[in-house]
Amino acid sequence: MxxxxxxxxxxxxxxxxxxxxxxxxxxxxxxxxxxxxxxxxxxxxxxxxxxxxxxxxxxxxxxxxxxxxxxxxxxxxxxxxxxxxxxxxxxxxxxxxxxxxxxxxxxxxxxxxxxxxxxxxxxxxxxxLDPETGFGVYGEPNSVSWAEYHHDGVPAEAMRFYEELLGWQVVTPPWEAEDNPRPYAALSPAGGGPEFGGCHAAEGFELNLPPQWSVMVAVEDADETCERSAELGGAVAAQPMDVPGLRVAGVAAPGGTTVGIMSQRPWT
Structure with a gap:
């Protein structure tokens, strides 16, 4: 647990x-x-x-x-x-x-x-109400490992609601460019501990979507998982793309529900 x-x-x-x-x-x-x-x-x-x-x-x-x-x-x-x-x-x-x-x-x-x-x-x-309630695994292969929010605006401003409600720590990561007017917002619990998610400024196809949370599952290979999704009767909802340190994509189950996937991007 x-x-x-x-x-x-x-x-x-x-x-x-x-x-x-x-x-x-x-x-x-x-x-x-x-x-x-x-x-x-x-x-x-x-x-x-x-x-x-x-x-x-x-x-x-x-x-x-x-x-x-x-x-x-x-x-x-x-x-x-x-x-x-x-x-x-x-x-x-x-x-x-x-x-x-x-x-x-x-x-x-x-x-x-x-x-x-x-x-x-x-x-x-x-x-x-029961101490066993919730994730029994988080952050491991084939488990939920990240929560990502996209918003057509300044990420830190979008997260202010959650900061006030849940006491989150909302910080700009060190890899962000100092001149970025809409820098990434990394999220962690009020009492400290590892980051569990983040918020980024919407871009591309996301501009046509409403603000939303995306649950991310860690996989060994995002590209291969997308291929398997199609073979298993699902679909690829978002083609694999690189972000800092990761390869991310979206897959859809046969019923149409989408979930994000992420894999470590090998150094080249």
Missing amino acids: TSIPLGAPIWADSLTSALEDDTRYYEQLFGWVSADAGEEMGHYTTFGVADGSPAPGRPVMGIMPCPPGMSPSRTWNLQFKVESCDDAAERAAALGAALVEEPQDVSDMLRFAMLTDPNGASFGLVQA
Whole structure:
């Protein structure tokens, strides 16, 4: 089990119109195992990295069939850990967020709420009622390793809402050019610890997309993973490209939900 600090990403999941196809796709693309919680829990399916422990191993993310009247997820829904879901949701609304789903309990595991931030990007708040709630692995191969936000504006300004709500440390990395008017914003929890994500100024095709969080899964080879995505009935949502130190891309499951992938870029 990972030790997840307050304010950091705690879980990611998505709604799908193709549960069987997407389950098979994720298992084959990332080597995950899955566990269906059954009809009583709406067939919520948890994926994990197999390590000899009971299914689904160390939890990575979850999917569930899209309820009637709702649309499948365009991207994975990212959620952040808070001490009190109700208090954090109230605070978020006061800071300009819109409440999409009121705080509610999921059995005795967690209490969560879904919102959109002042820029319109979706995110969730999770209060862990069970200490085992959340990512069982983060930052390892074939697991969620980064959370990236794009915004057509100054990244640090877009992150001010989260800074006030969750206490994040928002800093400009040393590799940024001093004359860049919209420098990258690196994100880490209030109490310190490793960076878990960042925000960049939208460019290219992103200018046609609304501001949003992108969940990133670490893979050995982003180009090869894109090829396998197509072979497995998915698609390539964003062609591989180089960013500082990384090769990144986007793949889409058969149901259409997109997730980012990232691999270390070899030195040449």
